[in-house]
Amino acid sequence: MPWLEFTAAMILFLAAHRIPAMLGVKHALSAALGPRGYTVLFSAVSLLLLWWVIVAAAQAPYVQLWDHGAAARWGVNLLMPLVAVLVALGVGAPNPFAFEGRATGFDPDRPGVAGLTRQPLLWALLLWSLAHLWANGALAHVILFGSFAGFSLLGMRLVERRRAAMMSRAEWARLTARTALVPLAAAPRWRGGPYARLPWARVAIGLAAWAIGWHLHTAVIGVPPLP
Structure with missing residues (x-):
């Protein structure tokens, strides 16, 4: 059962x-x-x-496939703040290329989070999945986090293809000129950085969400986050 x-x-x-x-x-x-x-x-x-x-x-x-040590647990702890910030930067931000973004307010000269990656939420899911896959060697968790990793990679391809199909080639090229799918790949094309100003409020929300999740991890998930 x-x-x-x-x-x-x-x-x-x-x-x-x-x-x-x-x-x-x-x-x-x-x-x-x-x-x-x-x-x-x-x-x-x-x-x-x-x-x-x-x-x-x-x-x-429980079916163990590999052992996981302190290094894997530390890897999760180091990556999760980045995951939380990516989510906070992506949800509801001006980003017509991602399902979690909004089409209005996007400036291709200052693309915001899309200048870092056009798919911040799916990259956050991929990083979360890979970090937890490394730190969990049980069969059920390998299936769980492996499926999420595959889901995020497939999702990037589907969302990119769907959004590109909604625009002409010229419009897609104009809007994505200073963006990239792979994080930081567009850095050489930035003019003064991807943001007009760093969205510190979103960064703070992301870090606060990570801190809350870290403290509730044992109670909700049943596993302490510390190595």
């Missing part, structure tokens, strides 16, 4: 990120709730499903 619950949780989490767009549910809910309302609803459902997947993975039978 624990394996069945884990499988069901994984299937529902992945389906929730593909089926709404394929069946037109996303469009209908966006029209009814507005883009921001849909984003809030989708984020809440995603977090609940993610929590279920993590809890189900912890309850699955």
